[in-house]
Amino acid sequence: MAKTINKQRGLTLVELMITIAIAAILMTIGAPGISSMLQQNRIIADINNLSAVARAARFSAVDEGSNVVLCPTKDYNSCTGSWQEGKMAFIDSNSNGNRENGEAMIAAVDQVSGTSTVSGISGTLTFRPDGSISNQAAIVVCPTSGDAKQASALILSLFGRIAVAVDSNDDGIKENAAGANISCS
Secondary structure, eight states, rough: OOOOOOOSSSSOHHHHHHHHHHHHHHHHHHHHHHHHHHHHHHHHHHHHHHHHHHHHHHHHHHHSOOOOOEEEESSSBBBSSSSSEEEEEEEEETTSOOOOOOOOOEEEEEEOOOOEEESSSOOEEEOTTOBBBSSSSEEEETTTOGGGGEEEEEETTTTTOOOOOTTTTTTSSSSOOTBOOOOOO
C-alpha cells in the first residue's frame, strides 16, 4: 500500500512575521506620498469646481444679456466675504450685487475641503453681458500646510478669460497671471 504524504499548506509564524514587517515598512515609505497625492487631488477638485461655476456664470451673463454675480456664500441666498465658504453664481437683474427674490441661481459649489484654504480675492465678481468681469482676480487654493508646490489658482482676466494656473518655468510652483509664483503665505 502506498502512503499518501500530506503537504502542509500555509505559513509558519516566522514567515508571517517577516511578511508583516515588510508590509509595514512599505506602508511607512508610501504613506507620505499617498497623503500628498490625496491633498493635491483635493486642491485640483476645488479648482475644477470653482472653474465650473465661473464658466457657468460667464456663459449665463452672455446668454442672458445680464450681469451675473459670482460670490462666496454660506446659505446660497446671500453673499458673504469669505471665499472659504461655498460659492454661487446668480443673475443679478437689478445690478445691486445681492441676490433678491426672483433672481435665479445659475450654479453653486460647496466650500473647499477642510484641508485647503482660499485666498487672493475679497468681495464679489460680476460677469457683464459682454463676458467681461468687474475686476481681474486670482483665486488661490492652498493646502493648510502652506506648501506652495501643491497650490493652484483660478485666474480670471478683465476680459472674462478663465484659466487654471500652470507652472510654466518648471520650478514646481504654479504662476499667477503676472507670471509670479503663487504664494500661500
